[in-house]
Amino acid sequence: HGKSTLTDSLVSKAGIIAGSKAGEARFTDTRKDEQERCITIKSTAISLYYELNTKGSGFLINLIDSPGHVDFSSEVTAALRVTDGALVVVDCVSGVCVQTETVLRQAISERIKPIVFMNKMDRALLELQLEQEDLYQTFQRIVESVNVIIATYSVEDGPMGNILIDPQTGTVGFGSGLHGWAFSLKQFAEMYAKKFNIQLKKLMKRLWGDNFYNAKTKKWSDKKENSNVRAFNLFVLDPIYKVFDAIMHSKTEQIEALKTKCNVKLKGDDKEKVEKQLLKAFMRTWLPAGDTLLQMITIHLPSPVTAQKYRCELLYEGPHDDAIAVAIKNCDSEGPLMMYVSKMVPTSDKGRFYAFGRVFAGTVATGQKVRIMGPNFVFGQKKDLAIKPIQRTILMMGRYTEAIEDVPCGNIAGLVGVDNFLVKTGTLTTSDQAHNMKQMKFSVSPVVRVAVEAKNPSDLPKLVEGLKRLAKSDPMVLCMIEESGEHIIAGAGELHLEICLKDLEEDHAQIPIRKSDPVVSYRESVIEESDRMCLSKSPNKHNRLFMRAAPLPEELPEKIDEGKEIFPRQDAKLRGRYLADHHGFDVNEARKIWCFGPEGTGPNLLIDCTKAVQYLNEIKDSVVAGFQWASKEGVLCEENMRGIRFNIYDVTLHADAIHRGGGQIIPTARRCLYACQLTAKPRLFEPMYLVQIQCPESAVGGIYGVLNKRRGQVNETTNNPGTPIFNVNAFLPVNESFGFTADLRSNTGGQAFPQC
Known part of the structure; x- marks a missing residue:
């Protein structure tokens, strides 16, 4: 859709690349294969500083150019976590696509405010040769379909307020990234406000929708009549059409007249150009894309101070009134440091990574000692925790980086020297009272897997090392070793895997690799309740478990995957209330959910439905361990289970603790769970x-x-x-x-x- 192309005009506005190059350089596509394939693969961050006027009020904008292809939507998720606003680019020729909807949905669920830009207007004018009214209708349709998506996924009286887009308020831009020109209704309203002697806001409202203007009688009306024209067509599209027509047909007199009218002064060699090249130069000087985008971003997208107030509760796992949550809400640079690392960026130095993330509170500085908390960190324990100093803090500038002393909160930065202690994501803090920031949930899951091996067996250590680096460099890739000793890489799709394997071969391991054909992972489920009570005895015949399996209600597995309304570390009463109201659970059972699985977060539930059983709590850990094992490797083909609830109805246990240890209970529980699945009409799901x-x-x-x-x-x-x-x-x-x-x-x- 032209996201990277559009980014160029913002970069050139900040003076990093030349204006004439903008639109062709794709400055943010830093990798060689990105330039060759013309797609963005990794999201790239740039910090841009603008001065609006000479009085010294400047803006610092942290811009992340993210990929659009569905295989890389994990990169988009990582980018959304560290930003506050999104500029959604829609191709005005092909309209709103599936991917646009996915990205908008992710943005709204992360509470990020969207504004929209209609790109590729040059195609609509030159290739399709659309009439003005048709073009207006196309725009109108896109605005409507985007608003439908926003309204579906957001709440009107939610913390962000009304986030629907509307050209009349200036939250929609139009233009062409390739040619480097763009406008919103605000620009045109400014041009005409003096002439009509109307206030800006009033005029902007009239430039969109059913407002018609009659040039002879100079009257406005809201109905179409013979002699009047839609205001958007007359005042906005008509001048642009005239410029296109005059230049493409080389009508020199008209071009000169238009130059003075639009007050466009072409420099040096731009004067010599003809047709398309002249058109680019003319439009770029008259309606520069950088200015328009900048204006839209600064006026309509929230600053970190406003955004963190309503985003804090989604981001922070701890209590929402402790010192850290307060510091995040107020975006307090004096408070304790809280920084979320959303991805790792490979450096020019082989095998080392910058940790890339956003500072939510406090200030991060070179040489500072921080607590590095990985995703498995539990508050009050030492698991997945390291205390190390930061070697350097840096600013990310596309393909370049700049060292900087400290970064205050609300900003995006890279860190050197913490990559050894984090795999993909994590939280950095200076306070020992801090909880983790919430894990990111991806909209696609890694379901396509290939087995890899080194062509030369003596290169195995290099391959293992390379796989470790690969797992760091991509937010979503999974690398694991099967029981047969094969090395498996799992990705989101064909393209994603292809890029990962190429990286592995060329950058991370630097050895020739053989790979198998791709295999897809499935999920196991059931469609009815078990037709009988399943009983299983422990090896020493002293303990018995009675269970049944049943499918979870529709949509509940998706809710658990999203992790917004239902998640493992939640208050049991709240969760019970929610399940009873929305999914028809019995309240008492819903409060006695022992655990989720697999991995403690998956979409299967183990529920205690027993009445008055002795010693039950003493075997809880063993049964949970058996459940995690069973739900990770189902009975049909050893794939993860999905959407099953297992109910424990009765347990008979031996009175002596020694006869009901883990060795007796875990295998028993697993056997019993398998029996439940087999008696409940098991099914396989494919992605x-x-x-x-x-x-x-x-x-x-x-x-x-x-x-x-x-x-x-x-x-x-x-x-x-x-x-x-x-x-x-x-x-x-x-x-x-x-x-x-x-x-x-x-x-x-x-x-x-x-x-x-």
Whole structure:
């Protein structure tokens, strides 16, 4: 959609790259393969400082350019955690896609305020040659569909207030990143305000929606009549259309007239240019994209001081009234340090990483001693905790970094010297009273896995070392060793894995690698309650467990995955109330949930439904351990379970503690859980992609053919109004998706573009 291209104009405004290069340099695509493939793979951060006027009031904007491809949505999540506002780029030719919706949903659930930019207007004018009214309708449709998404996922009277976008208030920008020009209604309202002698806000309201102006009688009306024209078309689009028309048809007299009218002074060699090049130079001078975006960002996106007030409760795991929470809410640079590291950025020095994150409270400085708390840290214990000094703090500037003495709260920074103590994410603090910041939840899960081995067996240690580094460098990749001794890498999709393996081969391990075909992981579940009570005796025949399994209600597994309303470290009474109100649980049972699994956070529940059983609490730990083991490796094919509740109905135990130890109970519990699953009609779930394919009408048949061959199901086929393009939405099993793109292109003559 042109996110990196658009970023360029902001970077050039800050004086880092030349204005004429903006739009082609893609400054934030730092890696070689990013430049070659023309896609962003890793999110890149830049700190930009702007001075608005000479009085010395400047803005510091921390900008993160993130990828758009669904395989890298973990990078987007990592970027959202450390920012307060989002500039959502929508292609005005193809409209709102699946990915736009996913990103908006993530942003709103992290409480991040969105503003929208309609990109690629040059295509709408030059390729599609749309009429003014059609273009207005296209914009109107995009604004509506974005607002529908926002309204679906946000609460109107929530802590952020009303976050719907509206061109009349200036939260929507229009323009072209490639040509480096952009405007919001505010710019045009400023041009006309003097002429009409109307206040800015009033005029901005009139420039959008059903407001029509009659040039002869100079009257406004809200109905369409013969002689009046929609204000947006007349005052905003018409001048732009005139410029495009005059320049593309080389009408020199008109061009000169327009130059004086728009007060555009072209410099040096820009005067010699013709057609497209002249158009770029003209539009860039008249409506510079940097200024517009900057204005939108500074006026409509919140500063850290306002944003942290309402984001604190989502970010901090501890009590919301302790000293640390207060410091985060007030964005207090004097308070105790709280910093969240959201990802690791590889340095030029092989095998070392910058820890990249955001300071939420206090100030982080070079040489400061901090507590480094990993994701498994539990308050009051020493697990996953290190106390080490920070070697250097640095500013991230795209491909360059600059050393800096200290970074106050609300800012984004990189740290040197803590990478050895964190795997991917973590919390840094100076206070020993601090709890962790909440873990990030990704919208996709790593389901595609490949086995890798070194071509030369003597390189094995290098491979192991390389896998460790790979696990650090990507927020979502999983590296593990199977029981058979194979090394497994799991990623979100084909493209994601391809990039990871390439990195492993070239950067992290630097050895030739052999890889297996990709395999997909499944999930196990049940669809009915167990048809009988399952009993299992311990090896010494003194203890018995009675259990049943049943499926969880619809949508509950997704809620647990999201971790917003239901999560393991929650007050049992609150959780019981929520489950009883929303998912029809019995309140007493809902309060007696022993644990979630697998990994203590997964979407399966172990519930104690017993009445008056002796010694039950003494075997709780053993049963929970058995449950974690069973739910991680189900009975069907040793995959994770999903969406099952196991109810313990009765337990008979031996009176002597020695006869009911872990060795007796854990295997018994696991056997009993497996029996429950087998008697409750077990099922396998496979992961599916939601694919959106854009193509001309003639190619729709070819698409159906490819999808049917691969067990796909088509949901809907819609036409983009005003264009000959059709959108096909379909579900495609991940297992069948390998080589899907190539197959699709060969069957449709390269006319179809899939997006997962």
